[in-house]
Amino acid sequence: MAQSVVFATHNLISSEKYYSRRASTPDALIRLLAELIVAIEACTVVDFDPAECVAALMPFYAPVGTQYGDAVPEETETDMHQTRLSGAAVTTLACVVRKFSAPPFRLPIIEKLRECWTTLCMGLLFYARVLYREGEQVPVTESESPGHTFTAIVTVLQIYAEEESLLALVRNTPEALALIVKLWALEIQHPHLSTQLAEMFPESFKPTAAVLLLVTHKDLANHGLKLVEALGSDQRGIAFVPLEHMRRSLFNIYQYGEIPAEAMRAHLFHLTALHTTPVRHLLLQDSVRIVTQALLAVTSQPFDSTTAQATTRCIRGMCAYLCKYVAGGGLVSLNQSLESGLLVGLLKAHPWLKSQSSTALYEEAAALLTVHLPPYLIYISVLRQARQSIHLIQEYILKNNIEESFLEKWRIFEAHAHATSKLATGNEFVETTCECTIHRAVLRCSTCWEAAYCSQQCQIVAWNTHRLPCAKKQAARQAGILPDLSSEDTHFALRVAQHDFEKHKLAVCDKWIEAGTLPLVAGIDYTVFPPVVSTKSEAIPAEVKAKMSSGAAIYTVFPKGSGGRECYMCDLGLTHAPGEPDGETIKVVVQVVKAQRVPAFLRID
Template sequence: MAQSVAAATRNLISSERYYSPRRRASTSDALILLLAELIRAFEACTVVDFDPAQCVDALIPYYAPVEMQYGDAVPEETATDVYQTRLSGAALTTLACIVRKLSAPSFRLLILGKLRECWTTLCMGLLFYARVLYRQGEPAPAIENESPGHTFTAIVTVLQIYAGEESLLALVRNTPEALALIFNLWVFEIKHPHLSTQLAEMFPESFKPTAAVLLLVTRKDPADHGPKLVEALASDQRGSAFVPLEHMRRSILSIYQYGEIPADAMHAHLFHLTALHTTAAHHLLLQDSVRIVTEALMAVTSQPFDSATAQGTTRCIRGMCAYLCKYVAGGGLVSLNQSLESGLLVGLLKAHPWLKSQSSTALHEEAAALLTVHLPPYLIYISVLRQAHQSIHLIQEYILKNNIEESFLQKWHIFEAHVHATSKLAIGNEFVETTCECTIHKAVLRCSTCWEAAYCSQQCQIVAWNAHRLPCAKKQAARQAGILPDLSSEDTQFALRVAQNDFEKHKLTVCDKWIESGTLPLVAGIDYTVFPPVVSTNSEAIPAEVKAKMASDAAIYTVFPKGSGGRECYMCDLGLTHAPGEPDGKTIKVVVQVVKAQRVPAFLRID
């Protein structure tokens, strides 16, 4: 069989001498048949005793005409253009066949030099062959290598070789046309779902190229290609927000189907999601990205620990934790509750084998920050507390059966204790969520559009749809416009209950500081946008919106986090005014007595 490969290679080399560029258009079938002969020889060959570099060298004249130069676009307009698409496709398919047949690293070393030499011509050939992907409304081709699926697979296979070797990768990074092609492949893969399946079927378990991983070639040069990629992603806001999320969904399904963690692909998705947050698509991402990243964390940590892949998986988990630290509450309580309901706390605990194996201080800090910094401020809301409380019950048995890293476990117990302490303020059945008219059963379904309305059954959801349709559409439109939803009445009432309880704890300290200062105005505030909450009696720290609404010399206020840097302020104006001039001790004592006697009106929202 090896002789047939050598013979086919010799025939190809001879044909290149015989068929001049002028005669090729009239002899296209003959050249394509010669390339097909070489492909068949490779497929039948079982022993590698030929020179792969010679085979690669023989293909160079067929990728693209030597006189062709890069352009912004490579249109397919004439019969000659169609012929060149076919010839480029046949040559690249042959190269992809060589790559698949001999994918060991030792083989790749043999052809590195040739691949480096022919990059300019080969890249042009990739652009020619990619024209098949953009043909519209044509019937299925009779020849397999002229189908979009085959074209996509061959191009990704070839580019994967260049992306996998540092010396070749530099060539791709410095070729804007190649980067633009890779981006288009990434989008094309989502528009045609069968392509991922085709890639998985064509390659062995150890070698699965994907267009998503190829996009990582832009990461190491953000000053040049990074902005170009972001600009391309942001050109279609709806599409750009959809593509990386859909790729991540597919990676999640792949984990559960094949039991393998595509750490490089996940890392690529996270990079592009983060890049998109600098564009106008930011608010669109916040609708679903936090939930999907959490689902990805759950999928990754659900797999058995493998020391051979621990380094890549640890980097992937760290990236997810970093993303969630930054955006978990970016969409308000909706995105935060989505994340908790999807298993955020469970995923953090299950990440401990990778955390321990790599001794990753950075990963530990990212994961611990969610428990100590980013989630606790929102536990003042009953909807968040409800989700956290349910997760804690699920985790108890897991903690007992596993040896969790000690310092991380300490932070978990602090978080758990805070959840239990705040839960004591719940009244009646506040931990039972339902919006059904029946108000009997616990909610088990949720509206997939607004993610707020909950139902005890599908029947109740159907009955409630007519009433829910309009408010649901308004909420969706507001989120698409980047407007955070208002806090629900149950969340607001519970947060005010927490504030009243906390103020009661600090009441004596506040009164002592008022007497000690002896100056007006007398204010006391609790800021819940940080954890632990900050109690302040400094008049200089009064939020502007509180100061504007104060009608007297004494007030108590509270600041609640709303997500994405937003906040809501509530105030109790004590109604005590002092005549112009220096404050006297009597006024201060009266205010102190009012506060100590709990004669404090309800907090009112400051609009």
């Protein structure tokens, strides 16, 4: 069979000489390439040079003199012929690469691949036109089917990704990088394209467009290529491409126990890049929950010292991502993350943190517990989700030796949650929005993620009432508008604010007397942790200053997510005070504040 390969290769070389003088047709050449593929697949004893086959294919990838910009959509019969010829040549190369990528043939093949990159890249771009054809077309040959095209191109690019010298060629070719981005999206948008990969390659070596993008994604920005622009204009579809890739990685963890750490890091990079685009608020609905599930899945696997470094980088990337976006989608996004196991995942990351002595990972995980999550514990919905994780974490801490420095951060969060919980009634920790209030919520609306029900029957009954407000919330998020806080969250946050001011009002009154001037203001800012109590007039938010009708007021600022805030205030009724009040006027106001409970806060629109 090796002689058949040699014979087919020589026939191809001879035919190329005739083809250059237009004495041979593309169809004839495609038949010869098909014969070469059959001979290579059937070959069992290799007594020929596979690199010679690679060299023989070089003239057929693209016409002489074509440039990267010439890879336009098919418009003429000549374009169709070139697509078919490029496809046959790339398919043949993929066959050679797949069968002879191991020593002793690898190095000679790599040398030939380095020499032919310019024309090969053009051939890949020409052949990729099959993937962009509109409508259903019956392929003339199997090599013109989208699934076959996808497999052949990814297989060839895979060997370039594995060799640093070859990878440098790809990284310096913007057209190749843009093609890889499109393949990455197509792998999700059209799942059947990757079916042949599973059939052709063993589990240990399965090239995917996701892996290709992993090793080239940093070079997109270097060439001025933006991820969204490379993917196209379908922003709704673009948003879910990296999410679906992340879901696939999660499936591998749960199905095979394998942690695709490097691939997950690539998905996180792409999610972060897409968050800076107009599709940001589409992603906020789901991305934080999926990343949290990935964190929990990774940290739930047994610790493996051989892959600890890569896994640590992956966990750090997830923590950094969650630090940046966990509150970006408002309470819905935050509650999704908590319900998916964020707090448990942070504690379970400890073995990797300890093994690598990762200061960066420690700081990212600690920031979630001490900076990003605590401000939102003033909302009953967040407090409810946090409490459900606390008993699981306490049990985990008892069974595992956790670093004391990290435990200290957790105890700060736990103590704050416990203290805030004292202001809630027992019924407020039982979540349900249906009539059966005696039952615990077990189902949640998958669209708005807010409405909860005790049974499917109650959810069906409530749908007619819930449908319209749910659609409005969904439309608001897609437009980039965070919904208003729910009434139960608002009422509980105001209860916390009144309690905290009562606790601080003596100190506030002393500062008022010490200052001796108007306005007499006191505010509690919950957008930071610990909350900041201020009596400085220059710290008054613009919303409060615009609404003040007298010289004395108390206000509070609540975080809303994504940098937003809501302000509430109560006027103390100092409407006739002089511009420069005497000491007696201030003392009267102080005595009233000390003697009476703070009036109800009113929202500032």
